[in-house]
Amino acid sequence: MAKVMSFLTRTRGNGKLHWTDWLTYGYLLLGVLLMFLPVIWLGLSSFKTDAELERFPPRILPMAQETVEVEGYDDPLPLYQITGGDYAGRTLAQIRRIGLNAQMVDPTNPTERLNVNIDDRQAVEHFALATENYSELFARFNFLKFFWNSVFITSVATIIMLTVNAMAAFALSKYQFKGRMVVLGLVIGTLMIPQTVVLVPLFLITKELNMADSLWGVIIPGAATPTGVFLLRQYMLTIPDEILDAARMDKASEWKIFWRIIVPLSAPAIAVLAILAIMWRWNDFLWPLIVLTSTDNFTLQLALNSFQGELNTQWSNLLAMTMLVLLPIACVFVFLQKYIATGIASTGGK
Amino acid sequence: MSHLVLKNVKKAYGELEVIKGVNMEIEQGDFCVFVGPSGCGKSTLLRMISGLESITDGTISIGGAVVNDVPAADRGLAMVFQSYALYPHMSVRQNLTFGLENMRTSKAEIKTKVAKVSKMLQIEELLDRKPKALSGGQRQRVAIGRAVVREPAVFLFDEPLSNLDAELRVEMRREIAKLHHDLQNTMIYVTHDQVEAMTMADKIAVLRLGQVEQFGRPLDIYNHPNNIFVAGFIGSPRMNFVAGRAGEVSASDIEFITDNGERIAFHTSDFDVPANAKVTIGFRPNHLSVSQDKPDFKVKVHGTEQLGGESFIYAKTLKDEAITVHLGGQTDITLGTEVGVTIHRTHLQIFDTETGKSLRRRA
Numbered sequence: 001m002a003k004v005m006s007f008l009t010r011t012r013g014n015g016k017l018h019w020t021d022w023l024t025y026g027y028l029l030l031g032v033l034l035m036f037l038p039v040i041w042l043g044l045s046s047f048k049t050d051a052e053l054e055r056f057p058p059r060i061l062p063m064a065q066e067t068v069e070v071e072g073y074d075d076p077l078p079l080y081q082i083t084g085g086d087y088a089g090r091t092l093a094q095i096r097r098i099g100l101n102a103q104m105v106d107p108t109n110p111t112e113r114l115n116v117n118i119d120d121r122q123a124v125e126h127f128a129l130a131t132e133n134y135s136e137l138f139a140r141f142n143f144l145k146f147f148w149n150s151v152f153i154t155s156v157a158t159i160i161m162l163t164v165n166a167m168a169a170f171a172l173s174k175y176q177f178k179g180r181m182v183v184l185g186l187v188i189g190t191l192m193i194p195q196t197v198v199l200v201p202l203f204l205i206t207k208e209l210n211m212a213d214s215l216w217g218v219i220i221p222g223a224a225t226p227t228g229v230f231l232l233r234q235y236m237l238t239i240p241d242e243i244l245d246a247a248r249m250d251k252a253s254e255w256k257i258f259w260r261i262i263v264p265l266s267a268p269a270i271a272v273l274a275i276l277a278i279m280w281r282w283n284d285f286l287w288p289l290i291v292l293t294s295t296d297n298f299t300l301q302l303a304l305n306s307f308q309g310e311l312n313t314q315w316s317n318l319l320a321m322t323m324l325v326l327l328p329i330a331c332v333f334v335f336l337q338k339y340i341a342t343g344i345a346s347t348g349g350k
Numbered sequence: 351m352s353h354l355v356l357k358n359v360k361k362a363y364g365e366l367e368v369i370k371g372v373n374m375e376i377e378q379g380d381f382c383v384f385v386g387p388s389g390c391g392k393s394t395l396l397r398m399i400s401g402l403e404s405i406t407d408g409t410i411s412i413g414g415a416v417v418n419d420v421p422a423a424d425r426g427l428a429m430v431f432q433s434y435a436l437y438p439h440m441s442v443r444q445n446l447t448f449g450l451e452n453m454r455t456s457k458a459e460i461k462t463k464v465a466k467v468s469k470m471l472q473i474e475e476l477l478d479r480k481p482k483a484l485s486g487g488q489r490q491r492v493a494i495g496r497a498v499v500r501e502p503a504v505f506l507f508d509e510p511l512s513n514l515d516a517e518l519r520v521e522m523r524r525e526i527a528k529l530h531h532d533l534q535n536t537m538i539y540v541t542h543d544q545v546e547a548m549t550m551a552d553k554i555a556v557l558r559l560g561q562v563e564q565f566g567r568p569l570d571i572y573n574h575p576n577n578i579f580v581a582g583f584i585g586s587p588r589m590n591f592v593a594g595r596a597g598e599v600s601a602s603d604i605e606f607i608t609d610n611g612e613r614i615a616f617h618t619s620d621f622d623v624p625a626n627a628k629v630t631i632g633f634r635p636n637h638l639s640v641s642q643d644k645p646d647f648k649v650k651v652h653g654t655e656q657l658g659g660e661s662f663i664y665a666k667t668l669k670d671e672a673i674t675v676h677l678g679g680q681t682d683i684t685l686g687t688e689v690g691v692t693i694h695r696t697h698l699q700i701f702d703t704e705t706g707k708s709l710r711r712r713a
Contacts, residue, residue, distance in 0.1 A: 242435035250449030251423035
């Protein structure tokens with residue numbers, strides 16, 4: 001921790017702030033704000049009530065009005081500080097609003113009703129997190145089901161994709177067979193075809209194979225990606241053939257060479273691809289939207305979309321869910337990001 | 351019966367024939383060295399024996415059984431590669447055990463074998479390290495250990511010492527020789543370094559352009575090379591050649607006339623030289639001496655190397671043929687002078703200039 005602090009507070013001038021320090025820290029701060037402000041705003045907003053969300057001008061912190069139980073009234077009444085008129089300085093609870101006046105009551109003297117001009121009162125508020133935005137996701141919507149669908153699709157698709165791509169890359173990089181370059185050309189060629197072009201035929205095939213509206217219909221069509229094959233192939237080319245020959249002399253089957261030699265040695269590239277795959281799959285929206293029709297099969301991204309109705313949007317729940325959708329991918333990134341840098345660096349090198 | 355037999359083995363990549371019919375018999379326990387200039391096919395031949403490379407024609411048999419279609423893993427061979435080819439992600443111990451595990455050796459047996467081999471090669475302290483943390487010599491030892499631990503019938507070495515520095519190379523050379531002495535296995539060793547070949551081999555096969563030029567014991571090859579190529583390749587510094595033609599020839603005397611017109615008479619009956627034939631004579635640098643009175647021919651000195659204990663003189667004949675003279679001790683011959691040299695009559699090679707073949711009489 002001390003190390004991290006000393007790293008983060010390093011300066012150019014010894015102990016003092018050189019003007020370049022101001023410049024760099026200012027620049028970095030600007031970057032941090034640009035990157036993080038939307039996320040922070042989202043996080044804060046996800047704890048606001050619907051009323052608070054629609055308030056104009058918006059406020060930074062989620063606030064809630066204080067309420068008080070008053071004898072003779074069933075619901076808790078909102079509290080106001082009176083700023084002018086006859087009752088200035090007192091704290092009253094509002095029963096109802098009639099036109100420009102509000103009917104109020106003193107909590108200490110519940111029997112007497114008081115009339116106050118609405119301009120003379122100011123709501124008594126405190127910082128409060130609207131956690132019901134989150135709890136409702138679990139109570140009223142089947143959040144866990146969506147979450148499971150997303151996790152299942154992401155993890156299974158990533159595993160299948162890594163396996164298939166690594167095997168294809170192994171064959172394309174380490175075996176000399178006729179038409180090898182043609183196959184490689186085809187693989188790279190498909191990179192140039194946009195997904196949207198093949199969307200309809202792909203859907204028809206998926207439907208013919210009875211995979212429409214099932215999680216496998218989302219997983220299988222994306223199992224092999226040209227980018228992945230190409231990335232892994234380029235990396236595997238750097239593994240010397242002599243190691244494979246040595247393994248063959250060591251009586252290892254080709255299958256064993258793949259699992260015990262090639263896969264461990266390509267780990268950096270596979271890690272990069274795994275991160276990319278997890279992000280693609282987790283954030284994938286268009287293809288699941290087309291394939292999945294029943295709510296039970298929805299992924300989180302689709303569920304998010306369903307909050308946005310034609311007539312009204314439940315912003316509070318939508319924002320809360322967006323937060324929850326972001327969290328896993330952020331965690332993946334935090335733990336694996338060092339592989340992205342090292343992996344991409346070493347795939348390029350040598 | 352020979353242990354490893356190659357019969358008319360060929361290898362072609364499409365039209366290009368890189369191994370052009372090799373015949374060879376290697377006895378059980380022999381240390382056989384394939385030597386030749388780079389591109390001569392020696393490594394390819396080794397890989398064909400190992401099974402990593404397919405053969406286009408001919409047969410390879412090990413211990414009497416033809417192994418043409420037996421995959422590399424089942425031929426009972428082990429190979430040490432030029433780049434060591436250790437598995438970088440495995441510890442030294444795992445490198446040693448990987449092959450044994452694949453052969454489904456029992457755990458206890460693996461343990462004793464690894465212990466024995468690591469002791470023999472002095473790599474016990476390195477067992478838990480990764481190859482990255484080893485020096486070149488240590489990696490080489492591990493690579494050899496990986497081959498030894500499987501107790502193969504034949505060891506194949508593919509230029510194993512070429513990545514080591516000179517000092518280490520000499521040391522490892524001795525160790526491999528000792529290993530061969532201890533294990534008494536058949537070993538095939540590929541190198542382009544004829545010194546390695548001469549010092550280690552029981553048998554040397556000199557290869558050129560996919561063909562075996564000569565196969566035999568090191569000193570036989572050194573003393574009785576089959577042709578100019580072998581004569582020039584084996585021995586360091588290389589043999590001197592002077593072109594010319596035969597003059598008068600009798601049963602016990604041969605007269606040689608250089609292109610420059612010098613006449614040199616030899617008293618020998620070892621060669622079968624037709625009169626007036628175009629021939630080239632060959633003699634090693636240490637079979638020459640500098641003599642001012644009645645020399646065989648004259649050379650012009652263009653370089654000297656004084657090593658203290660011995661000296662080399664680099665010179666050219668008047669027809670621009672390179673001549674190296676090896677002298678014991680030190681010399682005061684300087685650059686640019688012209689000196690006469692005399693050939694020791696006992697060590698002489700005569701080759702047909704056209705075909706390059708030795709004209710030595712067959713015993």
